[in-house]
Amino acid sequence: MTTARPLALDPDVIRVGNCSGFYGDRHSAVRDMLDGGDLDVLTGDYLAELTMLILARDRAKNPAGGYAKTFLSQMRHTLASAYAKNVQIVVNAGGMNPAGLAAELRTLADELGVPTTVAHVEGDDLTGRAPELGWGRPLAANAYLGAWGVVECLRAGADIVVTGRITDASLAVAPAAAHFGWARDDFDAIAGAMVAGHVIECSTQATGGNFSAFTEITDLSRPGFPIAEIRRDGSSVITKHPGTGGAVTVDTVTAQLLYEIQTARYAGPDATARFDSITVDSQGPDRVEITNVRGEAPPPQLKVSLNELGGFRNEVQFLLVGRNIAEKAALTRRQLESWLKVQPTELEWHLVRSDQPDADTEQLASASLTCVVRDAAPETVGRAFSGTAVEMALASYPGFFLADPPRDASPYGVFTAGYIDADQVQHEAVLDDGRRIPIPPSPTTRVLDDVPEPEIPDLQTPSRTHMIELGSVVLGRSGDKGPDANIGLWVRSDAQWAWMVNTLTPNRIRELLPETADLPIERVLLPNLRAVNFVVKGLLGRGVAYGARFDPQAKGLAEWLLARRLSIPASIND
Structure with a gap:
């Protein structure tokens, strides 16, 4: 021994x-x-x-x-x-x-x-x-x-x-x-x-x-x-x-x-x-x-x-510069979808309007349009797909160019x-x-059940408010749990806590984060930490290996929320 x-x-x-x-x-x-x-x-x-x-x-x-x-x-x-x-x-x-x-x-x-x-x-x-x-x-x-x-x-x-x-x-x-x-x-x-x-x-x-x-x-x-x-x-x-x-x-x-x-x-x-x-x-x-x-x-x-192979995926990113961004995006969609000889099982489009009017640089005048495809057959979403996007180069919107060279299909996983x-x-x-x-299992177990929501403190009507970023008062961190995302928020004073729990409800989160508008959101209050946790169900689809979301693990989700502006009592931020 x-x-x-x-x-x-x-x-x-x-x-x-x-x-x-x-x-x-x-x-x-x-x-x-x-x-x-x-x-x-x-x-x-x-x-x-x-x-x-x-x-x-x-x-x-x-x-x-x-x-x-x-x-x-x-x-x-x-x-x-x-x-x-x-x-x-x-x-x-x-x-x-x-x-x-x-x-x-x-x-x-x-x-x-x-x-x-x-x-x-x-x-x-x-x-x-x-x-x-x-x-x-x-x-x-x-x-x-x-x-x-x-x-x-x-x-x-x-x-x-x-x-x-x-x-x-x-x-x-x-x-x-x-x-x-x-x-x-x-x-x-x-x-x-x-x-x-x-x-x-x-x-x-x-x-x-x-x-x-x-x-x-x-x-x-x-x-x-x-x-x-x-x-x-x-x-x-x-x-x-x-x-x-x-x-x-x-x-x-x-x-x-x-x-x-x-x-x-x-x-x-x-x-x-x-x-x-x-x-x-x-x-x-x-x-x-x-x-x-x-x-x-x-x-x-x-x-x-449980991790399984869900199929194969590919994507192509079109860069759109200058005027008529929406019209350029619409033309690109019509052309690519009609030119494909075999339609993938899944086809998603994501237009990100990062362009600014009267921009000082070409990059600031640009938006991106991404097409993501998935299919069980790699040949359907491989070079046949990305090659078709390249073939559009001289026949599509003015200023056509791609962010990356054409790529082949890659396998993606699905977590459950x-x-x-x-x-x-x-x-x-x-x-x-x-x-x-x-190693035997625990001899004592307990089925999980819900914890009753603690009492919510009263909130008096503020005498003065101002429109500021939420992050001026609240701190946050977010992350992923399979298909779901969590947003943990906390504050540093009792007055801020009373305001936060009365203001940041699931419906308010849906207003501030429109991507979550149609999704179930669960809220948990943790008064000892002056914290509230939101779980956004299904935001990440079938998990990080599957998703084509801009932020597939929701690491920046809290930062987006903290950058949103809303009316906040002046007294709690003085």
Whole structure:
């Protein structure tokens, strides 16, 4: 039996850092975090819904692939340092092949002469069972596992733990649970660690990256990566290494808390965290404390990420300059649609009027017209489509030119969510010596239900108002959840909160964001954070890999909303 090295010297606090928020994040982050200051555990999130599709296609081409190759190259330069500093590493970089990545890491450790033990977690990959479970034949079907497989690996002494699709927050829950010896039903503590994990999982978004009030941060040249100091009771302090860029403030932490959430119940396989209970307070420069997180039992089912090949797509972008933009766009549509010998199953047009009257440059006098096509047959939307657009060059609107040369068809994916009873998933920890430890589901579960909306404060009729941008008062962040988009908004005073919750209703959002006019919008109030979250259903179609929307992941949706002008009481912005 391997003798486990201690995860942290402090029995009451474990310092968990993050080095990755997506597959493609800063390559130097592992070294930066190891060299920048004290750490107990380093986590990395490499997976997203789109990433699973990419890795599934990689594995289909090469059965030995299917994992995040960048993590292996990062380890080549940092494995010895991590071992010498007793920093355990927990990452989901295994993607569709955690066993394959674990084997490569052992080979690398032998090559470097570092006595590193590597364990991995299996059970999330349900692709082979998809037909019997009624999901058809997707390229990838992965259940979101929880922390307890990683916990067993760490308790057995693993220096590196590689997983496939576990929830992002579980990467931080696992080392805390292993270090403090939490039981499966310590739901308050687990939920607190889930919240800390949610804050740090997207790397520098917690330290000023993608922050709507970014002009308030002195140094954003190279934000540092976040650290969660998780305590025995599940409360935490979010911080970063000294001397690194960016900032950790109540607002940067709140921004990440609201990122890609849905209801006041943040459900995972380990617990359900009540986001309406969270308290966030400043504890000094670059130190923000998160306390009072209430936890509940997790739901009885696990979410499953289903990625399938939806077909093939192509697009061509026409540039329209000067006068008669609408007429030029109409002519282009008529010509292209009539010239195509085979009509694609789907054909979309998007006209963006960025042209200005009496413009000083040609680019400012231009608009763009994009045609997006999709079909099951690649030949229908391949060169036959883009070549037809080129053939129009001398026979169409005056000043005809394209933004890009003609391209061939490319495959696109479709994401859907499935669900499976937790006891139907064979979750296992696989230790360095090959032993397997079965991980049972949570013995206690709770079906999710709605949280009653809190009381809305009264709002007095203001004596003076003025028309200003919403972002003069409100901060925001938005993101994607499959076909849906979320917009998290928050303010800094009670008066602003009273105004916001009385003013920003789903119908008002539809007025301010006309693209959402015909879509269902759900609103969740979080008074402790002076925040409101909107979930716009169906804005992103069938997911990021499918969509042709200008902003397919809704990353800029909040920024658009904050730039809209409306009547705001002068008193709350004085």
